Amino acid sequence: MIMRIEALLLAGLCFFGSAAPMFAQDAEGAAAGETSEAVKADAGVDVDKLIADYNAKETTPRTFTAEERDWIGRGLDPADVDAFRKGHASIISKDENTIFFLRDGVEETISSDPKFATRPVAPHIAPFATELEGNPFWTAKRASETAKDVDAMFDFIMWTSYIFTALIGVLMVVFCIKYRRKPGVRADQSITHNTPIEIIWSVIPTILVGIMFWGGYTTFLDMRTPPPDAMTVKVNAYQWGWNFTYPSGIESPQEFHVPANTPVEMLMTSNDVIHSFHLPSFRQKSDVLPNRYTKVWFDSGEPATYRVYCSEYCGKLHSDMYAKMVVDTPEDYAAWLVKAGNWMVNDDGTMKSALEIGELTYNRRGCKACHSIDGRAGTAPTFAGLWGLERKFADGSTRVADENYVRQSILDPYSQLVEGYGEQMTVYNPMLPEEQINGIIAYLKSLKDVPRVD
Amino acid sequence: MTQVDIAPSQVQGRPVQHLEKNYINHSSGISSWLLTLDHKRIGLMYLVGISVSFFLGGLFALGIRLELFAPGMQFMDAATYNKVFTLHGAVMVFLFIIPGIPAALGNVVLPLMLGAKDVAFPRLNLSSFYLWIAGATFFLYTLFSKQLDTGWTFYTPYSSSYSDTSVISATFGVFLLGFSSIFTGLNFLVTIHKMRPPGMTWHKLPLFLWGMYGTAIMQLLATPVLGITLLLLVMETTLGIGIFDPKKGGDPVLYQHFFWFYSHPAVYIMILPAMAVVSEIIATFSRKHIFGYKMIAYSSVSIALLSFLVWGHHMFVSSESTLATLIFSAITFTIAIPSAIKVFNWLATLYKGSVSLGTPMLYALEFIWLFTIGGLTGLFLGVLSTDVMLHDTYFVVAHFHYVMVGGTLFAFFAGLHYWWPKMTGKMYSETTGRIASVIAFVGFNLAFFPQFIMGSRGMPRRYADYKPDFELYHQLSTVGTLVLGVGIALLTYNLIRSIFSGKKAPANPWGSATIEWECPSPPPHHNFDHPPLATDPYDMERVEWDEEVQGFVPVVGRRAPVAH
Incomplete structure (x- = not known):
């Protein structure tokens, strides 16, 4: 409902985002449902065969739920579904035609637009897209409890803004029409000030910003105070990449994994210029400075994959300075840590050349x-x-x-x-x-x- | 209370409307311009200079937006992109927006509004113009040597130790531009204090002058800090003295504190004059006394003073302590209130007015809309919890473009159209002017509104390339920029065309009651034949429409009260 009102407010400017498919569905009503059935048939996806092929390759065959079978019917292959379920893949963003997701560190795209697609796709994926995780119109996917507090404040300010913008805009237009210049009509020169009104319109905004300030500050304290049992990952940023060091001394460049539902503290410093560790899904960010340590912390939540950006301009390849963050199940995390520690060793235990x-x-x-x-x-x-x-x-x-x-x-x-x-x-x-x-x-x-x- | 006739020299009962022999042609030859001490000529030269800068900065903006039209690199490499966005920001901020309204429009209008012959220190005024030229020259040198890729903020240690571009020449240019700004501020401050005409008490000062007064305070007190900071930066780069670079024993965040101690007031150096222009135009085109005069006047000064206390909100995520963030966040909200009050006062001025949507008024109304959005989105950035995710994203880019472009640039256009007849003696086409204004408004919103959305979804600023999930927003933004460009091109055409084929302007085309409209258009070299007397600057009934001169003339027989 809220998103639809936002969409209506912005409709004049023709924005899409996740609001667009809702529009489409509202407008077409029942027809939309028929279309997706038809598409399923047209695509001719043999779900059973795909699953059988998949299980034939895997050492541990798995069964797929009805919902998962539906997804497969709409374009994901069984390996994708498995990856999503295990948190090895997660959606970065999506719109009516396209889903961008990270899978095992590789960014992949399912899209009805051949320009973006990195894999064969079903011709129509919109109904599928809306069934997966919801993506709020204004913000990135939300991944933690603290992020909910941030988003609540974001919504409060947003609605305050909507109301004031609408009020000011409407009054402006109404006054300009109602009091437009007419021959023989003079402006009312007696209105030069009105103390009660001026006090009211000073006090109400003051109260509103007071609420914003205090709410924002208390959440900010939570965001800056890691719980004592947080696991620490040390971060070295440099032009133009990230190096992550675990308490055991294991290092991993450009990618780090953390166990699910664990508070994680990133203890960060830079080797050269100022960078910034920007994790939109957790609403977290901190500059990374060359002469001191800064910290951010977050609760890792469910298994998923996230993109880390550098958001402080740091020179030539600033816009290529991504890292990948993977939230693993505890077992997958333990396995990854061993693998990360042994990256110079072959699978058979011998040293690489x-x-x-x-x-x-x-x-x-x-x-x-x-x-x-x-x-x-x-x-x-x-x-x-x-x-x-x-x-x-x-x-x-x-x-x-x-x-x-x-x-x-x-x-x-x-x-x-x-x-x-x-x-x-x-x-x-x-x-x-x-x-x-x-x-x-x-x-x-x-x-x-x-x-x-x- | 004495009653005095305020009409200037009259011919056949009406004041002189148009002067053939005026300040523009009163002497000729290149040196009569280059060595002029006339504030109006200096203002015009500034106008030409900042217009060229604006054009240059606009070209860089176009480069940025075209490059970002699609993911992947289109026609620049990352290093070139970094230079283009840096030069866009630096040229627009230092060469255009900061001097824009005060130096170009203010120079022409401020002494006229006071009924004075010139500013207090005409030679200082000319020297500040030449300092601007010198600063701009250093920028041109930067452009033709190794350019600049540090961002307009020159953050250390990237700028002092890592960038191999022309940081020194650019910072020295900014240093000189700073002195230009200081001299202008000093000049205006003294002029407003010492050269007000009889009758103009502080509470009869037009709001434009209140705005310029607040601006001058900030220019005078804040700009020296920028000068010193940039000198320290140059010393570190050339002499190796460790101030900001940790490798040499310095602290990079110290630079940010110094820089924003100037640059936050500088934000208000940009927006206060804009608010000042809008206050004049809203009242004039509503033919009504401005609502809440004292509140608007005092809010200008309180914004000027509070602006010195909020610089730390630029460092909420730069290792600032939680106590410091608490204090800076709290003070930041106190500055939101006077800004909101101004908007409400402008709206109340429209109420029961006699509103005409002339081109200046259209720009002023668009300003209110855009500044409202710019101001409200500032709340997201002042609130600590939401700033963390929005800091250094396109949300910030959109926010300050709504304030500086939607705010200051649109108010500059409003003021330019408002005082154009006075400056040039020519009327432009109203129809073309209004069309250009609406095109620019639509283009602007299309260009920058999508940036709020992509910013809150995580898109960092200063990215030469981006992931495909942000493509739609970038494309809308690029299309909007092109539309905005069309609007500005039409505006330019309309104004330039008016010089050659525009109708002759009357002395007071809009019906304002401030003093600058009492002299003919364009004004004579010496501005006024007789020193004018000031009354309430918003007593609109003092002037009435005259069909014959197609402008407003003083009401015959209405005598203005003069304060003791």
């Missing part, structure tokens, strides 16, 4: 943001063809790029800045363990023969 570790390190640690491997120089020199090259430094001295040069460049980069480049690199001391330095060296060797553009 130095080259494999090097390539993974290059992608995980943010090297790739500045050092290209295609030969083009960017903010930093390219890795292509670097091995064995004579490097010229700002002070005129030179050095051949060998093992010791690379090692020193990682641990103490400003001691040997290549001519033409500034002091921009993250100092990976003591962040980078020995295996990964060796990996980077092996990786550079493998790129020895890639031609350089500069």
Whole structure:
């Protein structure tokens, strides 16, 4: 109901969002229901066959509820349904034609618009979209109890705003029409002030903003005070990525997992400029500063996947600085933590090769943001063809790029800045363990023969 | 109480309406303009300068919106986008909005409104214009060297240690523009204090002058802090003295406090003159005494003073302590009240008025609507709990565009159309003016309303690229920008055309009772033949419509009371 009134208020400006499908359904009435039945038949999805195929591949076959079977009929494949149920996939947003969701870290799109679709789709998914989690018109999906308090205040201010805007707008239009200039009619010059009215229209807004201020402050205190039993994840932000460190010392770049229904405290600092940890679904945010720790906390809620944004402008790739947050069931979380701790180890327990570790390190640690491997120089020199090259430094001295040069460049980069480049690199001391330095060296060797553009 | 005839020099019973020999052609040659001490000529030169800046800033805005039309990079790379949004913000704020109404319109109108020959310090006035030119030159240098990619806020340590663009030349430009602003403020403050005509007590000061007075206080007291802050930034960058960069022992949040200690009052430096213009226009076009004169006047000054105490609300999520957030949030709400009071007073002025929807009035009414939305959405950002999620998102972008563009720019257009006949002696086409105004209004709402929605749904600001779920809002916004651009282009055409083929303007085309309308259009070099006497500036019945001159003339026989 509330959303429909909002939609009506905004109808003049033609906004869609989640209000649009409601409009469509209201307008078409019963016809909409018939359409979705028809589509199901047209699509010709054999749900039983899909489920059978799925179970044939899986080690532990599962049964699907009637609701889930309906979803499959409308375009999700059984693996998707399973992922949603386990919280490995979650919806980022959706509208009448398109659902954007994260699944195992990959952003996927089911859409009737071929421009967006990343997978084959059923031709019409709108009825399906409205059945999944509701997405309030104004705000991102809501994920925690604190977020509810925030949204309650948001709604209170929003309704206050609607009422005042409508009041002012209507009075303005009415006065302009009713008191439009007419020949022979003079303005009433006696109305110059009216103390009672002026007091009333000063006091009422004062009371309203007083309520807003106090309500906002008390919720803010809750948002800033983590419970004592919160688990702590340490966050290092850098240009342009995130590194997450767990109490056990396990590190995970660009992605972190937390167990469901657990209070989590993020203890954050930056390696370079100011960043900001922005988690819209939890209504949480804090700047991440280079010279101190800041904290945010949230109750992780049900299994789902969320996008973390950097919301403080931090330079060239600011708009690519996303991280993925996954809320896991306790079992999945424990399994992920083991996997994250053993990322340099193969499934059979043997160590990965130095080259494999090097390539993974290059992608995980943010090297790739500045050092290209295609030969083009960017903010930093390219890795292509670097091995064995004579490097010229700002002070005129030179050095051949060998093992010791690379090692020193990682641990103490400003001691040997290549001519033409500034002091921009993250100092990976003591962040980078020995295996990964060796990996980077092996990786550079493998790129020895890639031609350089500069 | 003495009764004195207030009419200026009269020809055949009517005051002179149009002057062939006026301040524009009273002397000729380039140096008669470049070295002029005439406040009206300086105002016109400012108008040309800020219009060019506005055009430049508008081009950057167009670049931003076209790039954001679709997800993925269209025709810029991320580094270029960062420069474009920075230059858009910096040019619009420092070169256009801050000097816009005070320096361009204020310079022309303020002494005329006082019945004075000029401002208190004409040479200082010219020097502040040349400081503006010098500041703008540094910006041009920045544009043609390595540009700027720090955002208009120059946040450290990105600006001092990480950006490899022309931060120093840009900050030095802003430093000079700051002095231009200080000199203008000082000049206006002294002029209003010392050069009011007989009869103009503080409670008979037109509300435009109250607004300019509040603005001048802020320009004078806040701008030096910006100057010092930017000098510290330059010292850190060039001499390596650690002030803001933690690597050198500094504190980056200190910079934010310094910066917003200026830049929050600066928000009101931008909006107070706008409110001042609107107060004049609403009363004039309603042919009615302004409602709640004292409340509007005092609210201008209280906004000016309170604006110094709220800077911390820009740092609610920047590690500020909860005690500090409590205090800054509370004071922030106190400033909402005087703003609301002004809106109610304007509405009450329309009540039982004789309202005519001339072009200036249309812009003023649009201002009320847009400023209401801009002001109310400020509540979301002043409330601590909701600010956390909205901070640094497009919600903030939409909010300050509603205040600065929907507010200040629309009021600037209102004032420009209002005083255009006085400045140029020409009437523009009312029909074209109204059409342009409505187009701009529709375009503006379409451009910025969707940004509220995408912001509250999580879209961060200053993003060169975005995820496809925000595409619809970005596309609406881009279309709106183009419509707004069409409106502004039509407005420009209409005004420029009036210079060449517009009708001659009468002395008082709108029926205002303030003094600047008593001299002919355009005014002579010396403004007034006889020093005018001031009465109640909103005694609209002092003037009446005269069919023959197509303007308003003083009522014959109605004598104005003069205060002792």
